[in-house]
Amino acid sequence: KPKPKPKPNPNPKRLAQRALQVERDLKVIKGAHAIVLSRALRAKDFPLTAEDKARGEPPPPKKVFWYRTRQEVDLLYADYRILVDRTGYQPPLFMVENNIHEIARRCNILIAAYATRVQARWRGLTVRKFLKIFRRECVRLREFRSACVMKIQRCYRGARARRCATRMRTANKNAKEQAAYAALRAEEKREKDEHLYKDILRNRYKKERAEERTARLIGLTHPGLAGGNKMKAFYESSYGSDEVSTRMVALARTTRYHQEKEKHKLSAARDRAEHVRDMVAKAQEDRTQDRGLVRHRDEEDEWATDLAETNSGRAMRIYFQAELRERSREVIQRQSRHATKSRVRDILKAHNARGLKFQYPKNINGEPLAALYETSTPRRRSPMMQRRLTQRPSSKKSGALRAAASTPDLILGGAEPDGNRTYHP
Known part of the structure; x- marks a missing residue:
């Protein structure tokens, strides 16, 4: 098939215009960098730009050629027509012009691309620099x-915190004072109850001693049956009661409980302080001492010291617990031995002065009321009592004394006219 003829250029140029354009292209090629020229010669595809297409430029060739020797290149830059003439128009003039035009076009494209890249890099550096300044x-x-806002917030939070702290400080102080007051009142109530309980126990003890003495004097108990122990004989009889011993055991148990409680409280405080000391010592050995633990240890020591020194004398009572217990035992023994001796002495002395001996019945520990039914001789009155009963009653005496004065001695003695005792419920 015959090759198609190339389309004629729609915008033909004159010879001078073509020569001028080639000279411009050679100037572009000469001023281009060696890298740009090398790439323009080796590249195979450089499509037309939008401007070239708008001017109606023909499609560019895929391959170009260039001169190798320095003399040819210099002559080309000086006057390309002379070079073409000296080479014998091999290649022809139009091909050399088109080749120069294509190389110049490629150089312009590469220069524009490189310039765009350099401008992009420069704009990037500039923008980043200004962006850095802008961000800064x-x-x-x-x-x-933020500093202004933080100052305002700090002032606001400080004012609010001071209000809350004032209320919280007052609440904590009130709570501590209430707890301390409650503990103090509880301790005072316990001491008051303990004193009251001791008073009740003392009164019960006196009453029991009086009952024993009365029962022994009227013949309801016989100490001889208990080896001479009058209290044991009274307890073994039907008149005895274990109320005093029960109350004494309860009092001792309560006292021991409170002592153990205080002892445990102080022991727990000492254990906590010792535990903190051990932790701090271990931290010091590991070279990781914590100032918070040291401060906590000091606070625990101060708390234990305050508790031992200012807690209403509890520590002193616990310290002298053995001495106090021994003293209490001695006081109880002394009161047990000498509580009623002064009164009993007068009673026994008056009883012995009469020279009477009571015949204790053998079955005294049997029926409680059996002694009241037994026959006995009329009880004799002392001379003073007989004179009081037989003297003439005066008008100033009470009705009980007048009735007693008018009552016969036999009836007042608790016996009937026939000489027999009778129980009167």
Whole structure:
């Protein structure tokens, strides 16, 4: 098939215009960098740009050629027509012009691309620099605004915290004072109850001693049956009661409980302080001492010291617990031995002065009321009592004394006229 003829250029140029354009292209090629020229010669595809297409430029060739020797290149830059003439128009003039035009076009494209890249890099550096400055200024502005806001917030939080802290401090102080007051009142109540309980126990003890003495004097108990122990004989009889012993055991148990409680409280405080000391010592050995633990240890020591020194004398009572217990035992023994001796002495002395001996019945520990039914001789009155009963009653005496004065001695003695005792319920 015959090759198609190339389309004629719609915008033909004159010879001078073509020569001028080639000279311009050679100037572009000569001023291009060696890398740009090398790439323009080796590249195979450089499509037309939008401007070239708008001017109606023909499609560019895929391959170009260039001169190798330095003399040919210099002559080309000086006058390309002379070079073409000296080479014998091999290649022809139009082909050399088109080749120069294509190389110049490629150089312009590469120069524009490289310039675009350089401009992009430069714009990137410039933008990043200004962006850095812009961000720094934004941060500085934000810091300034934040500083103002933080100052306002700090003032607000400080005012609010002071209000809350004042209320909280007052509440904590009130709570501590209430707890301390409650503990103090509880301790006072316990001591008051303990004193009251001791008073009740003392009164019960006196009453029991009086009952024993009365039962022994009227012949309801016989100490001889208990080896001479009058209290044992009274307890073994039907008149005895274990109320005093029960109350004494309860009092001792309560006292021991409170002593153990205080002892455990102080022991727990000492254990906590010792535990903190051990932790601090271990931290010091490991070179990781914590100042908070040291402060906590000091607070525990101060708390234990305050508790031992200012807690209403509890520590002193616990310290002298053995001495106090021994003293209490001695006081109880002394009161048990000498509580009623002064009164009993007068009673026994008056009883012995009469020279009477009571015949204790053998079945005294049997029926409680059996002694009241037994027959006995009329009880004799002392001379003083007989004179009081037989003297004439005066008008100033009470009705009981007048009735007693008018009552016969036999009836007042508790016996009937026939000489027999009778139980009167």
